[in-house]
Amino acid sequence: MRTVAAVAAFGGLLFGYDTGVMSGALLFISPEFDMTAAQEGWVTSMLLVGAAVGALLGGRIADWLGRRLTLIIGGLIFITGSLWCAFAGSIASLGAARTFLGVAVGAVSIVVPMYISEKSPAGVRGKMVSLNTFMIVVGQLTAYLVNSVLAGTGSWEAMLGMAAIPGVILTVGMIFLPDTPVWLARQGCMEEARATAARAGMGLDELSAAEDGRGSRGGGGEWAAFRAHRWIRLTVIIAAVIGVIQQITGVNAIIYFAPTLMNEVGMSVENSIYTSIVVGVVSVLACWVGLQIIDRVGRKRLLLIGLSGNVISLVVLSVTYRAAEGNQGLALVSLAVMAVFIAFQQAAVSPTTWLLISEIVPVKVRGLGMGLAGLALWVANWAVAQFFLPMVEALSATGTFLIFAVLGLAAVGFVATLVPETKGHSLEEVGASFRRRFGGDVSVG
Known part of the structure; x- marks a missing residue:
């Protein structure tokens, strides 16, 4: 269970890194593109705009495609968006890249707690889900430290592009993990759901409401x-x-x-x-x-x-x-x-x-x-x-x-x-x- 939570929580690390990295990167981006204060605020806030959209859509997509596949797609967006940010050649391109990246941030912020909570026994669910929050703050601290290390080079491209690395870990890791018993039960895959729940140490009562909710998916x-x-x-x-x-x-x-x-x-x-x-x-x-x-x-x-x-x-x-x-x-x-x-x-x-x-x-x-x-x-x-x-x-x-x-x-x-x-x-x-x-x-x- 700890391995499952740790891999999924890499989504939290990406969330934290991408919200924290701009505080240092902007010091070098702004003079390169001769940005006004309004443009600085716009580029920074576009991640939050994308995140709001991603949060609204992420849960619906997770109900449709499954929690696991949604996180794999989120990881791919993190990789693509991070590289897009690193190679952005204009303010407009950077703002668009941050918005695209924000969609993944918002979706993952919803689906990771959903995934972990639906695979955790009640007695340890708090600790397992909170691992995601811990990884968010680890991601923010990582961003601050990366900014400090790279400040001497002025390479804002490297600061923004580094997020692709945990994106790869999230994507590859989720490929090898099963979906949640709750989602499997809602698809009518009760045998697989029971087996997954048993491996996670969950009680079968967790699946009854999910099976009853099959008609609402x-x-x-x-x-x-x-x-x-x-x-x-x-x-x-x-x-x-x-x-x-x-x-x-x-x-x-x-x-x-x-x-x-x-x-x-x-x-x-x-x-x-x-x-x-x-x-x-x-x-x-x-x-x-x-x-x-x-x-x-x-x-x-x-x-x-x-x-x-x-x-x-x-x-x-x-x-x-x-x-x-x-x-x-x-x-x-x-x-x-x-x-x-x-x-x-x-x-x-x-x-x-x-x-x-x-x-x-x-x-x-x-x-x-x-x-x-x-x-x-x-x-x-x-x-x-x-x-x-x-x-x-x-x-x-x-x-x-x-x-x-x-x-x-x-x-x-x-x-x-x-x-x-x-x-x-x-x-x-x-x-x-x-x-x-x-x-x-x-x-x-």
Whole structure:
């Protein structure tokens, strides 16, 4: 099971690398193409636009072709898109390549948690699915380190093209792995599904809802089920809000703009660049801790701890950052508070949100539901990246951090009220709890 999860999680590494690499590569791309600030923002954000499309389509394609084949196609797009980025000869070509690459990022961000959750026993599902989140932050740190190593050469082409290597590993690795028992059951291949489930140590109850949902596979059936059952609609909406919650306290504002924020309060350009590595190292260490505790602490409790820590960190950061201008000591204190914020996010919030989405979306609308949740997450990601710096300019960094803190408090209330604990429960049991809660027919899978 660990081998299966590790290979599939290379999709997470690609996700992390491609979202992190532009922070350094853009320093060399911009002067070569004489880019304006608007063009820099456009090239960077096109990955997120493609990811939103990929997230929406990825789940549907995974229902049609299977999780395994969808990940193989995603790996091929990663390889092609990375090489296209490396050989782009114009701003338009680079933007198109980033959009193409983003489709794979979005699709893989949905299908990898889906694939792992559908092949994991309930007792270790949290740890296995969270391995994907761990690989995302490893990918981001890898991008920062590659940028640092290649900075002396100025080779942005190599920075962007390096993503082709893990793309090859994902593609080749998935060729030798079977599809999930849940998907096989939905295709009517019950004998193969039972054999695959037995090898993974899963209970056969996981397959009952999948077999019941055979008639809904394909776009029309999923939409019909979505429209027909109130409990399904409400469950998918909760999953989508969980996706937004991952972004709502501004984590990617810190990841994308930490060097800029530190430079604004007087830290040198050279030292500011290294803040990305600090953020990356903290992310990896914190995510590793989260990986070890998620199946013991529980998803809901860990998410509430993480969001509460985020809120406190943002309030403290709003104070220290305002006082840090021209004061190197307070600038370092602000960086330390950012690191604490990232630690809460990556140990608790990020892994539990991806896991909960993969666990609560009903099998009957698996592709559609996870696609909509992924779309919500990526749109929120884009909004934070697009509007953070204008908000800082209009409201100050202090005001912006406080807005994120208020949104974090709202997220705490939402999770405490509407998100169930899924620790130790099969996917069928999780679905049954939502049916009971929202008044659905218990026979509907």
